[in-house]
Amino acid sequence: MPTGFPDDLVDVLHAVRTRTDVSQPELVRLCGSSRSIVAARVAELRELGLLGEAGLGPSTGGRAPRRLRLRAEAGVVVGVDAGASGMRLAVADLAGRVLERSEVDIDVADGPELVLGRVEAGVEELLTGRDTPVWGLGIGLPGPVDVAAGLPVAPPIMPGWDRYPVRARLAERFGVPVWVDNDVNLLALGELRADPTAAGQDLICVKVGTGIGAGLVSNGRVHRGANGGAGDIGHIAVTDTHVVCRCGNVGCLEAVAGGAALARDAREIARSGRSEVLAARLDAHGSLSHADVTVAAEHGDPAARALLAEAGRVIGATLATLVSFYNPARVVLSGGVVAAGDHVLAAVREAVYRRSLPLATRTLRIEPSALGATGGTVGAVHLALDGVFSGDELSRRFGGEPALAN
Known part of the structure; x- marks a missing residue:
């Protein structure tokens, strides 16, 4: 052994x-x-x-x-960032240099059989024609993950995924070790590895997309908590309204300010006649997403801008509590809703600086992710690399402990 x-x-x-x-x-x-x-x-x-x-x-x-x-050319690893509505994949050498990327549309609510089938097909396509051996695979999922077991646990937006053996399935399919983590933890890991100045820092990396989550970094290491559930800020109660969240509770941050909430509120505004731009997009496409709210805001629509500003304010108020509690050096924002730019970012910054303790914000930086949409795959690649270069995995790959030379 x-x-x-x-x-x-x-x-x-x-x-x-x-x-x-x-x-x-x-x-x-x-x-x-x-x-x-x-x-x-x-x-x-x-x-x-x-x-x-x-x-x-x-x-x-x-x-x-x-x-x-x-010798980075000795092997490759695969990184998969599976979100609620899309998946990004990358193959990288052993130094983490991405060699090729791809994107696939998914709906995580379709269940593990269909979604993981698309993961497998996407990985196969990336690896086609490559002779370099695959050393490992890292994958991020949009929900709570038992990292030790390699499977999701009661994920609110992933029906049918509870305790599905993601790691075991993919390891058997590709014959390589597999590591599974929450997608926002991988965003945080990607930020750490992409920015040499982040070594030893304390960070909060927040993803605001269909849902909302945070990755916590303590002293340059991702903090996952006792059971892997750290950073699930999307289900913090932020209001006493009766807005029902997909987790079953009411008033959750995600249910009020996440991408799905923006789409829901945008539909109401469009149907009420308060936004001609949103009404036109609803008529044209039959539905609205948080991306439509961003487009309308960029066209100067006051109702869409107000929606984004309110979402930023609510998110910022929650982050203000975390900043006072955790005192990070940086808060990094990513995800589709943050792509709305200053409409959200300015509101988040204003709320954090206004509501947090002065000492906690003295040197605090609040900024969008430098990696943009690629952050999750960068983190997934490094999740795999950290795994394949661990002592136990090196021992497994190379057949035991080498002898110390005299």
Whole structure:
């Protein structure tokens, strides 16, 4: 049975794969191990085909050091970001560089059999014609996930998915290890890996799409909570109205300010005659989405702008409580509703800065995601990479613990 690779070997590999062209003397400093230990671990990693040379580094007076690199071309991983109404997929090398992307329309309410069938077909299409071995797959789902078991647990917007064995099904289908997480946790992970300055920071990453969720980052690591349920802010009660949420409760943030709520309120406004733009779009398409509200707002429609501003205010009021409680360095906003730009973002910022404690907002930055719509797939790729480069998974792949060279 695999016992896991030694911690110092995993540390050396991590130091190489998270930096560009690092030298062996630098590894001694970074890993805090002796020169002999680092040299032995580098030799073992080279023998396994994980490390290669990247030329010579600058000399400090003696022999120029040889620089090392991860052999990113040795394999690929697949990342899948499955949302409520769409799915994005990416295949990436072992350094996380995305080689190809694709998008597929889905309705997560169609159930796991149909949706995962489309996931499998999408992954197959991405991998067609590639000879490089697949090392692993990461997938995000729009609901609470038991990360250890690799399955969703009572997800409010995913009927038929409760405890469905997502990891087991995909692992059997593709013959690779699979990791499953909440989609907003993967957005947070994507932000962390895309921004080197985020290392060690405390962040809140908020996705406002069909639903609302948050990914929490503590000291540069995604905080999932005791059972994987941390950050499910969409079901915080924000009002005493009788608006029924899909979770069965009333007055939830998601039911008041999420994308589905915007679409519901937009239909009411269109039918009441308070917005000619929304009424015209409803007549043309037979339905409305939060994207229609954004389009109407961009055309100067006051009713649509008021809807977005109110959603931003309610979301901001909830975030103000979290900011005072958690004191993050940044709040990162993403999702289709945030794509409405300043109509939502300005209202969120105003509410947070007005309602949070001054100390908590002294250096706080509230900004849209730099990754945009690709954040979830970036996070899914890195979820898979973190898994395949763990000690246990390396041991499984390479057949046990390597011997320490003398």
